[in-house]
Amino acid sequence: MEITDNFETIEVTTDLLILGGGMAACGAAFEAAHWAKKHNLKVTLVDKAAMDRSGAVAMGLSAINQYIGLKTGENTLQDYVDYVKNDLMGIVRDDLVANIARHVDSSVHLFEKWGLPIWKDEQGNYVNEGRWQIMINGESYKTIVAEAAKNALAELGKNGEYYEKVFITGPLMDGNRCAGAVGFSVRENKFYVFKAKSVLAAMGGTVHVFKPRSVGEGLGRSWYPPFNSGASTYFTLKAGAEMTCQEIRFVPVRFKDAYGPVGAWFLLFKAKATNAMGEDYMETRADELNNWLPYGKVKPTPANLRNYLMMLEVNEGKHPIYMRTDEAIREIVKKAEDEKTAKRTLKKLENEAWEDFLDMTVSQALLWASTNVKPEEQPSEIAACEPYFIGSHSGGSGAWVSGPEDLAPQEYRWDFPNMTTVQGLFAAGDASGASSHKFSSGSFTEGRIAAKAAISFCVDFPDIPSISPTAVEEIKAEIFKPLETYSKFKDYSIDPNINPNFVKPKMFMFRLQKIMDEYAGGVSNAFRTSKPLLEKGLELLRFMREDVEKLAAEDTHELMRCWENIHRIWQAESHIRTILFREETRWPGYYFRTDFPKMKEEWKCFANCRWNPETGDWEMKKREIIDLID
Amino acid sequence: MPSFIITEKCDGCKALDRTACQYICPNDLLVLDKVKNKAYNRSPEMCWECYNCVKICPTQAIEIRGYADFMPLGGVVQPMKSSDSILWSVKFRNGQIKRFKFPIRTIPEGSAEPDAGWSTGTEDLKSPVLRTEPGSTGLSELPKL
Numbered sequence: 001m002e003i004t005d006n007f008e009t010i011e012v013t014t015d016l017l018i019l020g021g022g023m024a025a026c027g028a029a030f031e032a033a034h035w036a037k038k039h040n041l042k043v044t045l046v047d048k049a050a051m052d053r054s055g056a057v058a059m060g061l062s063a064i065n066q067y068i069g070l071k072t073g074e075n076t077l078q079d080y081v082d083y084v085k086n087d088l089m090g091i092v093r094d095d096l097v098a099n100i101a102r103h104v105d106s107s108v109h110l111f112e113k114w115g116l117p118i119w120k121d122e123q124g125n126y127v128n129e130g131r132w133q134i135m136i137n138g139e140s141y142k143t144i145v146a147e148a149a150k151n152a153l154a155e156l157g158k159n160g161e162y163y164e165k166v167f168i169t170g171p172l173m174d175g176n177r178c179a180g181a182v183g184f185s186v187r188e189n190k191f192y193v194f195k196a197k198s199v200l201a202a203m204g205g206t207v208h209v210f211k212p213r214s215v216g217e218g219l220g221r222s223w224y225p226p227f228n229s230g231a232s233t234y235f236t237l238k239a240g241a242e243m244t245c246q247e248i249r250f251v252p253v254r255f256k257d258a259y260g261p262v263g264a265w266f267l268l269f270k271a272k273a274t275n276a277m278g279e280d281y282m283e284t285r286a287d288e289l290n291n292w293l294p295y296g297k298v299k300p301t302p303a304n305l306r307n308y309l310m311m312l313e314v315n316e317g318k319h320p321i322y323m324r325t326d327e328a329i330r331e332i333v334k335k336a337e338d339e340k341t342a343k344r345t346l347k348k349l350e351n352e353a354w355e356d357f358l359d360m361t362v363s364q365a366l367l368w369a370s371t372n373v374k375p376e377e378q379p380s381e382i383a384a385c386e387p388y389f390i391g392s393h394s395g396g397s398g399a400w401v402s403g404p405e406d407l408a409p410q411e412y413r414w415d416f417p418n419m420t421t422v423q424g425l426f427a428a429g430d431a432s433g434a435s436s437h438k439f440s441s442g443s444f445t446e447g448r449i450a451a452k453a454a455i456s457f458c459v460d461f462p463d464i465p466s467i468s469p470t471a472v473e474e475i476k477a478e479i480f481k482p483l484e485t486y487s488k489f490k491d492y493s494i495d496p497n498i499n500p501n502f503v504k505p506k507m508f509m510f511r512l513q514k515i516m517d518e519y520a521g522g523v524s525n526a527f528r529t530s531k532p533l534l535e536k537g538l539e540l541l542r543f544m545r546e547d548v549e550k551l552a553a554e555d556t557h558e559l560m561r562c563w564e565n566i567h568r569i570w571q572a573e574s575h576i577r578t579i580l581f582r583e584e585t586r587w588p589g590y591y592f593r594t595d596f597p598k599m600k601e602e603w604k605c606f607a608n609c610r611w612n613p614e615t616g617d618w619e620m621k622k623r624e625i626i627d628l629i630d
Numbered sequence: 631m632p633s634f635i636i637t638e639k640c641d642g643c644k645a646l647d648r649t650a651c652q653y654i655c656p657n658d659l660l661v662l663d664k665v666k667n668k669a670y671n672r673s674p675e676m677c678w679e680c681y682n683c684v685k686i687c688p689t690q691a692i693e694i695r696g697y698a699d700f701m702p703l704g705g706v707v708q709p710m711k712s713s714d715s716i717l718w719s720v721k722f723r724n725g726q727i728k729r730f731k732f733p734i735r736t737i738p739e740g741s742a743e744p745d746a747g748w749s750t751g752t753e754d755l756k757s758p759v760l761r762t763e764p765g766s767t768g769l770s771e772l773p774k775l
């Protein structure tokens with residue numbers, strides 16, 4: 001008997017298949033339900049975890065980072081596009097950013113009606129953290145959004161369903177058309193085959209490709225959640241979709257070690273960051289910004305340039321770098337008219353500061369508690385985290401998607417909005433690229449945009465794509481191979497983790513992290529890399545690709561870990577190849593090419609890549625940046 | 631051991647076929663030891679300390695002990711959730727205690743109405759107008775660049 005015989009094959013046929021259960025997927029379910037009902041179509045959502053608490057918002061958030069305020073005329077679409085484009089050093093799609101921005105307020109207004117507490121001032125207006133960010137009591141943010149998504153699916157009766165605890169491994173293809181997805185349950189012995197007319201990839205970004213700073217218990221305390229492991233990138237790449245901005249990783253600067261958020265400190269409390277000597281490096285190193293014009297001189301200074309100035313301090317040994325929480329609080333309290341108001345202000349600040357952590361990074365509160373930190377009395381250390389792939393935040397990676405009909409120039413528009421270059425395959429949130437700064441609200445919104453388009457696709461292409469049963473059997477054998485490998489060889493050695501015939505996913509992941517850290521500009525190499533290093537990294541990745549054959553799993557949990565790491569190596573390879581292709585340094589605080597240390601006009605373009613499913617080759621190409629605003 | 635389970639308090643969710651902590655963990659870390667009828671975290675170094683298991687456990691059996699590779703011992707952060715708010719107790723290593731209470735939702739759980747009272751201004755699948763729009767945007771029509 002084969003191992004695969006232990007896994008019952010469950011076939012699910014649907015119209016729209018939504019992969020993931022995070023912000024983008026919930027937005028998609030909400031939107032799709034409405035249009036599917038009108039056209040009598042079925043919608044199925046699949047999440048590896050429980051929708052109430054899955055994805056990057058699992059813990060909650062303390063701010064909604066994208067709200068434009070169009071109805072009061074506070075800001076315009078142009079303002080937002082400008083901001084995003086400058087922050088990404090010119091490399092974004094205006095059409096995609098503007099499209100999300102014109103719908104995002106609607107999503108936020110819906111969240112409020114669904115029960116999300118949003119801070120209000122005395123006039124009843126939202127309280128801004130910064131120009132685009134609004135403050136929330138967001139402990140239950142994800143639960144609330146998931147509830148609305150589930151209620152929307154319920155409107156479809158038996159035509160609306162969701163599967164939780166089902167891990168998606170990869171796409172089902174019918175030529176250049178995506179015909180569904182495959183995966184397995186992490187709870188029961190079940191192999192799932194989802195057949196669909198259109199598919200939306202929304203499985204978040206990627207973490208643990210690079211070695212984290214903490215590798216003991218703290219390994220899991222990456223800024224980006226350890227459960228988003230590159231499924232979106234793998235899925236779209238494997239389907240043959242063109243990808244964009246795979247080089248634009250995100251390196252957040254956060255409170256050191258527990259990676260607590262700094263947004264409220266910088267924006268709301270106006271705190272400064274300084275080197276160990278108390279010097280504000282944004283002032284002392286202001287001249288450096290002239291090397292990165294025009295972006296060096298825009299306000300706010302792009303995230304990667306702020307990082308870079310800090311990294312220069314660290315390289316010169318002027319760290320620890322501190323967030324001067326004490327000074328910020330003193331400044332605010334100083335403004336109070338009398339002692340009583342000062343006391344009240346201090347109390348209010350204390351509450352806000354702790355809530356910021358407790359709503360979205362509880363570990364940071366725990367770190368402050370376990371080191372007796374009083375933010376009003378002493379500063380706290382900040383540092384650059386390891387690199388992550390999160391195209392919805394301040395990175396840019398993801399699939400290259402078709403633009404909106406009424407905004408996109410022809411070069412950016414080949415089909416339905418948010419469809420990748422693969423027929424019937426859509427992407428949103430972290431899964432779609434070149435449209436940074438969507439954050440939680442914008443990802444939800446992009447899920448809505450993509451879902452409406454994907455339903456429209458089902459109406460226009462009502463035939464069910466065909467998939468041969470033998471192909472499905474082959475895929476099934478491939479998916480469960482690590483279990484087979486383990487059971488075949490496990491008795492050869494006494495220690496099940498050390499066996500010459502196989503490799504367990506954990507060590508496999510450590511190998512990947514070491515390669516990326518040392519050759520592709522990770523923390524240990526101060527985020528620097530070069531052609532020779534990248535080429536060496538690629539050479540070592542080739543061995544990893546071969547060793548995929550030797551991954552072994554004792555149970556379905558470990559099988560999931562195997563697949564997470566297969567997904568990660570594809571993210572890693574597309575990243576290295578794209579950094580190598582782009583012969584310049586454009587985001588010095590994300591990564592630095594020591595062999596091409598300057599930004600070049602000829603590289604003011606998108607660097608796209610595609611893995612060709614027919615030949616197995618990688619194709620690299622430049623795509624033009626088309627400015628829709630001056 | 632980021633999330634840990636207090637032996638005495640865990641009742642294995644009374645042998646229901648799915649335990650609360652196992653269901654909610656986004657990283658599939660918590661498992662029920664069927665022999666002992668107690669849950670455990672199978673891979674503490676993959677724990678995000680997201681506190682979802684802590685918040686959901688019906689017997690308050692789960693707590694978090696900060697990552698030992700960078701957190702000194704002694705700090706405790708423990709939540710208590712009600713239907714509309716959360717109360718956090720923060721105990722410092724030096725014994726000091728602070729409490730914080732925050733709202734978590736404004737309407738009862740389960741009552742979110744997808745359309746929230748807005749109607750959708752188009753029937754056209756090709757139109758960029760989305761569900762509940764333009765009403766929910768607060769504008770009379772969708773802006774363009």
Ligand SMILES: Cc1cc2nc3c(=O)[nH]c(=O)nc-3n(C[C@H](O)[C@H](O)[C@H](O)COP(=O)(O)OP(=O)(O)OC[C@H]3O[C@@H](n4cnc5c(N)ncnc54)[C@H](O)[C@@H]3O)c2cc1C
Pocket residue numbers: 019020021022023024025046047048049054055056057061062063064065066166167168169202203204205223224225227228229231232360392393428429430431438439440441443444
């Ligand atoms: C630490 C942190 C802080 C942030 N702070 C803020 C903030 O303050 N304000 C703000 O607006 N935004 C914030 N963001 C950004 C926001 O969280 C993201 O932009 C948003 O969650 C992206 O949505 P998504 O749907 O693409 O991914 P996610 O919401 O992460 O969802 C991914 C989904 O895919 C599922 N999945 C993954 N792999 C698989 C698989 N193989 N099979 C099936 N399902 C799978 C996951 O379980 C999850 O449901 C923050 C992000 C992080 C990481």
Ligand code: SF4
Pocket residue numbers: 635639640641642643644649650651652662668669686687688689690691692
């Ligand atoms: S939720 Fe609590 S009581 Fe239930 S199994 Fe988990 S730890 Fe035990």
Ligand code: SF4
Pocket residue numbers: 632633654655656657658659660671676677678679680681682683684
């Ligand atoms: S804290 Fe979060 S990641 Fe850790 S075990 Fe609990 S639910 Fe899982």
